[in-house]
Amino acid sequence: VAAFVTPLRLLSVVNNELVNVCARCALGFHWCRLAIHQWSEGDVGCVVWDGALVLGKFIDHKNCTGEWDTKKSVLELGSGTGIVGIISCSFGNDVVLTDLSQFLPLLDKNLEENRSHLKGKARARTLEWGVPLTPHVFTPDIILMSECVYYEKAVDPLLKTMTELCGPNTEVLLSYEDRDNEANSAAVARFLQGCRQHFVIDEVPTEDQHPDFSSHDIHILRLKPIMQ
Template sequence: MELMRCLFLHRSIHCKLCLFSILVFCQTGLSFGQIHPCESPTPSIINIDSDTDRDTAACDIDTNTVSSKTAPEEKVKMSSSLAIVPYDESSLPLFHKPVREFHIGRQKIVVKQNWKELGVAAVVWDAAAVLCEYLDQNQHLVDGRTIIELGAGSGIVGIIAAYLGGRVTITEREVAMGYLNSVVHDNIDVDKYNVSVTTLDWTSDLTEFPKPFQVILGADVIYIEETFDDLVKTFRHLSDEKTVIFISCKVRYERDSKFLEMMQKYFELKKVFNDKSRGILIYKAVKR
């Protein structure tokens, strides 16, 4: 180990990366392009896993792992200071790709992602894609109903709900409104379909939304524990006993289960869909 440290001190950065690569390959059997550190918002040294959740993207070092695509179950703890620079764009993680295309039913949705400027709010996560597919297969859940999407990010879920006949309000924080508006207007004719975009901050006054909605949609909205109380409050304010809430998420940590327990104080909660390949669950909630 002393010899290794000396080598690292006296070599260039390029040599450091090469030496580190050799060490990891020997210890784990991973192939080049399968190693990733904690995500950085700058793409010069980046995470190159193809399906990384929000917490890894936000540099949650305690849960940062390396995954082999040939052996998904094998995970190796990594330091956030180590990285491999990818050599081709195909190795970029999905949330770093500038443009992604989705085919949901008969609709083609093209999303220009903006991870560098807005981070998690300006990319499409698996939970959103799975919820879109679920709604497309169950159009009766949204057709003709008043709908609000919370923490919309790109707004892809609300867009699909509008295409399926819903009267949709797509919401996000003020900081992401420019991006959200651009994605919505690029993908749906707001004059033809009943869809609007507006600001909603869960921590702020909700009186401008006086009436309950028939359907509330939320995809990957339960990843920050500090927002849980406000999110539950928002769900309660926007709903009545006839409202149906659909929450699409990955239950990754104890805090995620804690949120579901908080919801059960006020709502009947039922798991209605499980996408095992992407690790996404969809819960249905109805007010008690």
């Protein structure tokens, strides 16, 4: 994946305010450059992963070919930096970006940084996988997920939240990267096994992805709920 990423400056969170400890990057698109802040320290959710770039550029590609419906509502799980949801919102989708509470300052910062490029409505909300959904959580037309499967202990809570969020016509669009890591491979295998119980799974072939942003070891899947 030949990512167009230009480091700019450093930010982080102290007392819920972003200060200088993390890198910002610029992501180039034909219509604008999105500025995305990243945390230089931390585990998952802190940086723009390759799988997020591939999924975001896939949405960009489908929008260019007229195959992306900007009128559909979108909810992103495990948003991290928010790059995928922000790309979708820049085309006109109304998007709710969700993650654990500690990532909300980073999400809010990136939404504010790119506000002038957003044609749809965007807001960041806390959503913990496996916890019963609160009344304000809606049934989206599209669920976006990139690089959400890393730890096996998170698989069952993630599957629970996915199935609870989905209506009969909801589509899940997700990406993940093959890693030379036994624990991660086990997590992905368990996740896919669980998905097969609830969803029809179609893998997007490389030739249908963005011509410059695809890789043999990064997968994009389309999931549709199995009708009961």
